[in-house]
Amino acid sequence: MSLEPPPPQAIVIFGASGDLTKRKIFPALYNLCRDDLLPNKVSIVGYSRTEWSEDDFRSHARDSIEEFSRTPLEEESWKTFSDLLHYVSGEFHEEHCFSHLIEELEQLDKERGLGGRRLYYCATPPSAFPLIVERLGEAGNPGDSRIVIEKPFGDDLASAKELNATVHAVFDEKRVFRIDHYLGKETVQNILMFRFANSMFERVWNSDAIDHVQLTVAEDVGIEGRGAYYEEAGAIRDIVQNHLLQVLAFLAMEPPRSLEAEAIRDEKVKLLRAIHRFTPEEVVRGQYETCEVDGKTVLGYREEEGVAKDSTTETYVAVRAHIDNWRWAGVPVFLRTGKRLPRRTTQVIVALREAPGYLFEGTGIEPGIADHLSIQVQPDEGISLAFNAKEPGPEIRIKPVHMNFSYAEAFKAQPAEAYERLLHDAMEGDHTLFIREDEVERSWEIVQPILDNPPAVVPYPAATWGPQAAIDLIAPRRWHLH
Numbered sequence: 001m002s003l004e005p006p007p008p009q010a011i012v013i014f015g016a017s018g019d020l021t022k023r024k025i026f027p028a029l030y031n032l033c034r035d036d037l038l039p040n041k042v043s044i045v046g047y048s049r050t051e052w053s054e055d056d057f058r059s060h061a062r063d064s065i066e067e068f069s070r071t072p073l074e075e076e077s078w079k080t081f082s083d084l085l086h087y088v089s090g091e092f093h094e095e096h097c098f099s100h101l102i103e104e105l106e107q108l109d110k111e112r113g114l115g116g117r118r119l120y121y122c123a124t125p126p127s128a129f130p131l132i133v134e135r136l137g138e139a140g141n142p143g144d145s146r147i148v149i150e151k152p153f154g155d156d157l158a159s160a161k162e163l164n165a166t167v168h169a170v171f172d173e174k175r176v177f178r179i180d181h182y183l184g185k186e187t188v189q190n191i192l193m194f195r196f197a198n199s200m201f202e203r204v205w206n207s208d209a210i211d212h213v214q215l216t217v218a219e220d221v222g223i224e225g226r227g228a229y230y231e232e233a234g235a236i237r238d239i240v241q242n243h244l245l246q247v248l249a250f251l252a253m254e255p256p257r258s259l260e261a262e263a264i265r266d267e268k269v270k271l272l273r274a275i276h277r278f279t280p281e282e283v284v285r286g287q288y289e290t291c292e293v294d295g296k297t298v299l300g301y302r303e304e305e306g307v308a309k310d311s312t313t314e315t316y317v318a319v320r321a322h323i324d325n326w327r328w329a330g331v332p333v334f335l336r337t338g339k340r341l342p343r344r345t346t347q348v349i350v351a352l353r354e355a356p357g358y359l360f361e362g363t364g365i366e367p368g369i370a371d372h373l374s375i376q377v378q379p380d381e382g383i384s385l386a387f388n389a390k391e392p393g394p395e396i397r398i399k400p401v402h403m404n405f406s407y408a409e410a411f412k413a414q415p416a417e418a419y420e421r422l423l424h425d426a427m428e429g430d431h432t433l434f435i436r437e438d439e440v441e442r443s444w445e446i447v448q449p450i451l452d453n454p455p456a457v458v459p460y461p462a463a464t465w466g467p468q469a470a471i472d473l474i475a476p477r478r479w480h481l482h
Contacts, residue, residue, distance in 0.1 A: 006427035008041035009117035015124035016046025027069040028419035057087035137170040157444035178435040184418025214349040217337040227306025261431040286316030288340040318470035340462040346377035
């Protein structure tokens, strides 16, 4: 993140009364203000259907910061931040309904010297994305304006292409920022530095040394009252198409020619194009069912509010993926994500090939486990290398040991939240951690076959690591985290 503040601009938050703004965007903007990383000349304008006064809007922002900010609210910082906040209420679906918003922005341009530069943030349900873009097109798009669009970007390949066409009718691709908050996480960004700044690892980052790769996004909660959304999305659309494929792209891409945004995004797209489209035969879909956990009844997915009693929406997915290029030929990649699993974690496992076992044949000595590298994305961010060592004593006994790196212990600082980094980059116009048009469409191409022909869902008990079919999918290997 640059230490220089971004250029003057207005930040417009569509969906300003919504949950995303409350939990993520307000806290992120407040912490950027606190750290002097907002533009020197800036206004933050909220827009939503909620009938609020400006004081109501500021009170709502303060409540969200007090509840969700990574740092405590400080009165001096709050005073500076609250002076930047403005609010306009209105619709999205009526023609020319943004006229009063544009008037407010033009007035702020004059008062604050913002120069007509605007960053529009779509923190709304996806159904509103095309409406917002069309209304902005009607209102005109003066100066250097950009738009940030949340995931999901479409709900299949056809809708993603249609949304891209709608957006490009108003905004050039260089002014479009498709956001995936996983790319703002320090550990995900550090995958590039870990690989390309350490020759000892990059030399073995290929099929000669690697047996397989595992990527896991596990959540210990259910759908948390989002039944209506989850019925339409499911785990494939919610996690696999975006988060998991984005992390895999960073993990497996070729070295970019530079650290420039397009160089990195070029290599990510090349990697995604090398991934075989998923086939139903190599996918497991699961759904958590009612069971007893620690003496309490945990409702199954079909018993959740807003969920159909005969729902076939998946809350768990496991995939065996293949990358068809020179580096990764013959190395299977196993992806999985699920709700109501034993614990919350996002982890990458790079399992190295086993050493030849001839040295221990006929000795009765167990040769130990295969070495593996673990990248912990969340929580407790860090990297661990597991290898075999001799236990102390006269006998030869081999025991797995770990070399551990912890972000918290090594840097003695709390990393910025993902949205802080991503919002700052969008204000700067830096596309490095945002998703390009061809990238999002290729991701949908990869998962489209299992959206068109999904395998049947199989049940799994809550607080377990998913259905037996997922264990069979990876066999004779085993999932980590058990």
